[in-house]
Amino acid sequence: MKELKFVDVGEGITEGHIQKWLVEDGSAVKEDQPVVQIETDKAVVNIPAPISGSIKIIANKDADVKVGDTLAYFGSADELKAAPSAKEVQPVQRKDAKEQVKPNEAAIAPGARAKEVLATPAVRKLARDLGVDMSQVIGTGPNGRIVENDVRAFASKKGGAPIPKFSEAKEESHKGEIERIPMSQVRKAIAKNMELSWTIPRAVHMDLIDATHLFGIVEKEKQKMQNAGTKLTFLPFIIKATIEALKENPKFNSSYDKERQEVIVKKYYNIGLAAEADDGLRVAVVKGADRMSIVEIANMIEELGKRVKDKSISIDEMTDTSFTITNIGSLGGGYLSVPMINYPDVAILGVHLIRDMPVVKDGKIVIGKVLPFSLTFDHRVVDGAEAVKFGNAIKGYIEDPEFLEML
Structure with a gap:
């Protein structure tokens, strides 16, 4: 007989909420078959069966569980007769003394x-x-x-x-x-992260980018890419331009160690993308985006977006950002906004809806495709002048036809 416990899934997760069992009590399951879905404050995780056999469910749907709690038993029908019932299972000894209420x-x-x-x-x-x-x-x-x-x-x-x-x-x-509506585990985690974000002394830099050439490239290549199975949008190009700007302005690709008063500059480029789910915001991460092509980034964005929506995204796919981008324009609205920094990042770039606006070309006013952006940054780490320089670098790459054609 094999015991199934709620194991440590990483990233400091200590408790979860059983959303649903994926199999019936007493049914036969195969090794590594997902049997229970647990919502943590980071993501929804599927816990697989450790062995093949029949299952005896101990923890009920909608129960709150801690790491180390017994969820079920696996074995033969005869073995499971000896398995303890839910009332007989003793909770694991809690290590967090702060959570123990002292008797009055x-x-x-x-x-x-x-x-x-x-x-x-x-x-x-x-x-x-x-x-x-x-x-x-x-x-x-x-x-x-x-x-x-x-x-x-x-x-x-x-x-x-x-x-x-x-x-x-x-x-x-x-x-x-x-x-009064109770908050889900994910919503509680978002609230906690927003509180941490609010402790950052922030400032914001806003500007407009002439995205006429970028718009033309996407429109020209979109159908061909779609026929090849890739959904092409503006975002992969914005990511590539941002990475080049980060290489020139490395402090924006960092985090701040308050205790040691050090800036931790990251030598990798893991770009977080804010993605909306029905129960709250997630930040999916395109890891090693600097080593990926436009097509690879586009495919990764689509795949991560699907996983966010169906709640199959893993904790690993939502952690270790070095810089975050929120695509407000994909929601269809917003001219300018002030995005909240994704703690512990130093900055976040908000890109908005590309719209027709007057631009100056060769001394003449013409209608162009304009991309508004907002850059929220940690003023402890970078100054306003550095933010303007970084924003201008992003703007310069997106407005550069030669750079775009090379991608």
């Missing part, structure tokens, strides 16, 4: 013994806010896990007044009815 001595009933409690950080915080000693609460969740309703019910009994379950209750005020 005044709230402990006479003769009661302190016990290890199993609950998410959000539920623990709720208990602290309500003055609830979690060692006295009986958990109704999977494996005896204490859930929000358990804490609120206990607090209601202790204080006598019912406490509404905010995640479901509809509240009214003089302004009208409202609804």
